[in-house]
Amino acid sequence: MTRSTWRTRIGFILAAVGSAVGIGNIWRFPWLTAENGGAAFLTLYLVLVVGVGVPGLIGEFVIGRRSNRNPVGAFDELAGRWYRPLGAIALIACLVILSFYSVVGGWILRYTFASTTGAYFAAPQQYFAAIDYGLGAVGFHVLFLAATVAIVYLGVERGIELSTTVMVPGIVVLFGGLAVWVSTLPGAGGGYDFYLSLDVSYLRENFFSVLPAAAGQALFTLSVGAGTMLTYSSYLGEDRSLAADGTLIAVLNTAIGVLAGLVIFPLLFSLGVSPGQGGPGALFVSLAGAFAELPYSRLVGVVFFGVVLLAALSSAISILEVLVAYLVDEHDLSRGRATLGTGGIFLVTGTVAALSPSVFGLLADTLSNVVLTAGLIGFLLFDGWVLGRLAREEFSRGAGPIARILEAPWYYAIAVVLPVFLAFTLVTSVAGIVGIDVSTALAAAVALTGITAVVLVFRRHGIPVERSV
DSSP states (O other): OOOOOOSOHHHHHHHHHHHHHHHIIIIIHHHHHHHTTTHHHHHHHHHHIIIIIHHHHHHHHHHHHHHTSOHHHHHHHHHOGGGHHHHHHHHHHHHHHHHHHHHHHHHHHHHHHHHTTTTTTSOHHHHHHHHSSSHHHHHHHHHHHHHHHHHHHTOIIIIIIHHHHHHHHHHHHHHHHHHHHHTTSTTHHHHHHHHHSOOHHHHHHTHHHHHHHHHHHHHHHHTOSSSHHHHHHTTOOTTSOHHHHHHHHHHHHHHHHHHHHHHHHHHHHHTTOOTTTTGGGHIIIIIHHHGGGSTTHHHHHHHHHHHHHHHHHHHHHHHHHHHHHHHHHHHOOOHHHHHHHHHHHHHHHHHHHHHOHHHHHHIIIIIHHHHHHHHHHHHHHIIIIIITHHHHHHHHTTOOHHHHHTHHHHHHIIIIIHHHHHHHHHHHHHHHHHTOOOOHHHHHHHHHHHHHHHHHHHHHTOOOGGGOO
8 A cells, every 4th residue: 555645845834733733832832831930830841851751752753664564563663663662652642632622622613603792792601611521522522533534534535634734824923813813902911921930949949849841841742652743753754853853843833832832821910810820720610711701702713713723623633544554554454444444433532531631631630631641751762772773773863964964962861861860750740640658869770770660671682784774
């Protein structure tokens, strides 16, 4: 079966940015920023995007382009069937994420429609409480999922590339306009202070509680660890610079995330709404309720939630594509059958999440961080200790002189430094979930021991000679 490819470089860039932007930047990012000290979280998040996210993104690109396969098939192609479980982690991550993502997408779709009448203006808290879970939430989850399935069904060029080429510029233009407009509102300065003025003492005192949240958000917002970027890069040609494309994607994605904060926090402060109010429902309670106080409130609501809907849809199609690519590559299904079959799975899992707040919370706030971090650790260790020189070779293919200079630092970072750091955040995160108080030294020791054990296993099961040439 002939495999799809990207028609243009800009199509790949915008599709990857669309995958990364999503509701992670607009729904999840402001919520976590508000709960973790505002600028303190933003500062740590930006450091982690540059230091962890970009090298990790390029690490996924290396595996995807070299194999031209889906996450499971990529490891089999490059190193043998023993490594296929690494790809299975990515499939699990996609299953976890899109199961709750589609529910949130349904919320956004419903609010886009409701903005035309102002249905939620009078009592935003009660409105969200009435529609967040239950049969109504199931219905809108199904509509959002149907739109996602339709785009992926059309394929890489006619579906994903074409749609994201329209969506991503639309997101930037609309959010840019909203950011300019919000800056004119009285009281917006308080939002800028909260969002941009770093409180060093807060960050120092709460560093290890903010760190896992910031690391999880950096991975979530760049779509690394779930195999989406691995899958997208598997459709790439060999003449592209992975370092240049990865850096550009990270910069564009992060810029849109920061831009979202420049809209949301000044708007909340201008209307006297606490930025930490509402948790996962903050976007739909605090912010949506504030629209009632604004001129042209219905139009503002439609534009805002319309932008968020585009962002959510662009990410959802990338997650669904991972599973579709797996079925097409490994089980020789047609794209149509693979897309409809996978959509049927999410019809069930999303429905469960839409009916159960506890299941939704488990998927959105706990499992997603764990599986993304575990997935990226596996990808990076595979690059560093299994592919080895082949990973460095793939990094340099199509790269310019500056990127080639960065090859060695990138390699040693993804082989040693970043896996240990990610394992440390994973240990502290899991310890927090199960309610165990773990000291920094113990968490570091457990992380280092775990990474060493995995490296020893990987070295024992290296690439067969016939695959390394």
